[in-house]
Structures are given as structure tokens and as C-alpha cells.
Amino acid sequence: MDKVQNGIDRLQNESDQQNKISGNIALLCHSASVDENLKNSIEVFKEIYGERLIKVFGPQHGFVSDVQDNMIETDHYKHPYFNLPIYSLYSETREPTPEMLKDINTFVIDLQDVGTRVYTYITTMTYILKACAKENIKVVILDRPNPVSGKIIEGPILKESLLSFVGCMPIPQRHSLTMGEMAKFAKDHFNLSCELEVITMKNWKREMFWDDTGLEWINPSPNLPTWQGSLTFAGTVLFEGTNISEGRGTTRSLEVIGHPSIEPYSFVESIKKEIESLDDSHSFTLRPTVFMPTFQKHTGAPCGGVHIHIKDKKAFKSWRLSQLLCQKLYHHLGNDFEWVKKAYEYEYEKLPIDLINGDEAIRTWVENNDSIKALSEIENNTQEYKESIKKIYLYE
CATH class of the missing domain: 3.40.50.12170 (Uncharacterised protein PF07075, DUF1343)
Structure with missing residues (x-):
């Protein structure tokens, strides 16, 4: 080639x-x-x-x-x-x-x-x-x-x-x-x-x-040190709208997510059934991990969570996986989970998560613990595009 x-x-x-x-x-x-x-x-x-x-x-x-x-x-x-x-x-x-x-x-x-x-x-x-x-x-x-x-x-x-x-x-x-x-x-x-x-x-x-x-990969921004990070980013960027760390302040930002209240092994075990139900579940592995951000969210605190390892780049769907992880974290953490409410990229009224997702229905889907089928229905408006x-x- x-x-x-x-x-x-x-x-x-x-x-x-x-x-x-x-x-x-x-x-x-x-x-x-x-x-x-x-x-x-x-x-x-x-x-x-x-x-x-x-x-x-x-x-x-x-x-x-x-x-x-x-x-x-x-x-x-x-x-x-x-x-x-x-x-x-x-x-x-x-x-x-x-x-x-x-x-x-x-x-x-x-x-x-x-x-x-x-x-x-x-x-x-x-x-x-x-x-x-x-x-x-x-x-x-x-x-x-x-x-x-x-x-x-x-x-x-x-x-x-x-x-x-x-x-x-x-x-x-x-x-x-x-x-x-x-x-x-x-x-x-x-x-x-x-x-x-x-x-x-x-x-x-x-x-x-x-x-x-x-071609050589050169960081196009500070927190994308690998090209694989740009593939996970399409999904994990949504965690900017939450109090879940997306790994900024680590060497694998936007490939890891976590929170100080999570025990990673039990969390991964608790979502195993839902993860295996995804039709692209063969394309990635969620490895339980602990990381400590040196800046941004949870600076200096050990965060339990997952490292997303991509096994089949052509089949991997980061957006859907990240939405499912967000939903499971929302219900796993309970009151420890938060939607960020501060200003986000010069928007002072709307929630950052809605700006990132592009549709408030996704936040409702997370909160209602709805099905993957329901998420697919929200996503199914791209044919004209x-x-x-x-x-x-x-x-x-």
C-alpha cells in the first residue's frame, strides 16, 4: 500500500x-x-x-x-x-x-x-x-x-x-x-x-x-498522544460532561475512564452481560484499571475504572460503548455521579453533556436505564446525512 x-x-x-x-x-x-x-x-x-x-x-x-x-x-x-x-x-x-x-x-x-x-x-x-x-x-x-x-x-x-x-x-x-x-x-x-x-x-x-x-502521528491536541485515542475519543469525549475522569492528566487520556469511588474489577464484572450483548463486543476489551490524574478531574486521587483496548478497529463503535458505560456508571455510582453544570466552550446555559451528545434524549436514556435498542433508535436519524x-x- x-x-x-x-x-x-x-x-x-x-x-x-x-x-x-x-x-x-x-x-x-x-x-x-x-x-x-x-x-x-x-x-x-x-x-x-x-x-x-x-x-x-x-x-x-x-x-x-x-x-x-x-x-x-x-x-x-x-x-x-x-x-x-x-x-x-x-x-x-x-x-x-x-x-x-x-x-x-x-x-x-x-x-x-x-x-x-x-x-x-x-x-x-x-x-x-x-x-x-x-x-x-x-x-x-x-x-x-x-x-x-x-x-x-x-x-x-x-x-x-x-x-x-x-x-x-x-x-x-x-x-x-x-x-x-x-x-x-x-x-x-x-x-x-x-x-x-x-x-x-x-x-x-x-x-x-x-x-x-x-504517516507519523503527531498530537493534534495535548491529550491525544496516540492515534487510537482519536478512535476512542469519538465516545469517551462525552465524559467531559460528567464528573467521571476521561483520563486527562494521565499518559492514556481518552482511552481510560474512572472515578475515585469505583472498584474496577467489581464494576467490570457487574456490566459484563450488557457489554457482551453488544454486536461489536469482540472488537474491544475493557481492562479493569486504576489511574491517578496529575491534573483536571480528581487530581491526585486514585480512580478505578476501565482501559479500553481496541482489538478490531473496523468493527469498534466507541460512541455506543461510551454511552453504555456512562449509563452503567450513572446507576453504579448513584449520588456520586454528576452531570457537569459549569460553562462549556462558551455556552453558559445548556448542560455540557447535551452539547456534546447533540440530543438531550441521550441523557434521558442514561437516567432511565433504557435499552441498547432505544439508544439505536435515537441514533437512527443519519440516513439523509x-x-x-x-x-x-x-x-x-
């Missing part, structure tokens, strides 16, 4: 791709924006375009992807080595202002996404498309793989009443698109007038997962 070439690699090697980027350039990138030799995209752009690269932007977690989640903002600054202004789009503003866009002719986006709606890079890209449409600025996407494949969809369509920074369009949690395809979806959905160009990958197929690409995205596919 041939190694995947990202958009940035094609830009380096093909002059016709380079010609798609004209005039003064703004570049949105982060630490995972690297070429096949692990050179950062800024260096590549400086080599190709020289002084035409005049502004750099960073998404949530910062330009160097070193800042933690949920409303921990990053500052604007001048890069000491590249001597370029770095504008944060996770600061007092989440979208580029007219002043930031001044003198820009082409806005280039080169971000590694993880294939899940709540991962905020989709929203940042959408805000850029909207801002550039107003200023008549061309947008170019340097495409990269969806690490959890381009075929599998999980979770219900986001309800309009729950639109937020962790979901700005009616898409499911695990959406199956690349950033380039998602840009096309956003342009169509919002009927945007901006000129959009996608520099596609070579050799990427929809059935591929990250470990099929031949599945049909609509076929026309924007850039890959087979």
Missing part, C-alpha cells in the same frame, strides 16, 4: 498546486501540520512563498498545541523565530476579525482533525470560511486523513437547538469526512460565496484508518 501524501506534500512537489495560492497568505496551522519529513507547514510556506506568508493563525490549544481544553485561551504574539504575527482563534475571538484579515488574498488551512464533531477545528474552519466570504478572500484547504476512517458514522445528527462551538452544523458525532470535505459541506450548508479550493491527498482511501496511511455527503466526497 502506497504511503499517503497530504495536501502539504503535494504543495511542495507540484507547481500547479502552488499556483492555486496567490497574493498575500494567511496560514492556520498547529503542531501536527507537518510534511512527510515532519517539517512544519510554516517552514514549507516560507520556502515556497517567502515574504508572501504574512500572518499565521492558531486554533484551540494554540499554535504549538500545548494548551489544555475548555476555555483556556491563548494569546496573540510575534513568533521569535519566524518573525511572523501569530493570531489566536481561541482568544477574545473565535473567528478572524476584519483587521486580522487585512491585506490577505488567500487563507490557507492545514489542520489535522480527528473525525469527531466536538473537536473544535471544524468549527474554527467554518468561522474562517464565513469571515473570508465577507471579505472576498479565497480559502485553500490542505487536506489530511480522517484518522478514524471515511466510512463509519456514529451518533445522532446534532439538534439545531444545541448548536455551539462544539457543533456548528447538523452532523453526527463521528462524521466520516476529511477537513477538505467538511469545508465543502460547510460552504454548501451555509451557502457561502467564498472561493474554496481543496488540495487533496494522494493514495488515501475511505476505508483507511491512521495506521494504514504510513449519509446520502447528502456522497456528492462532496473527494475520495473513494
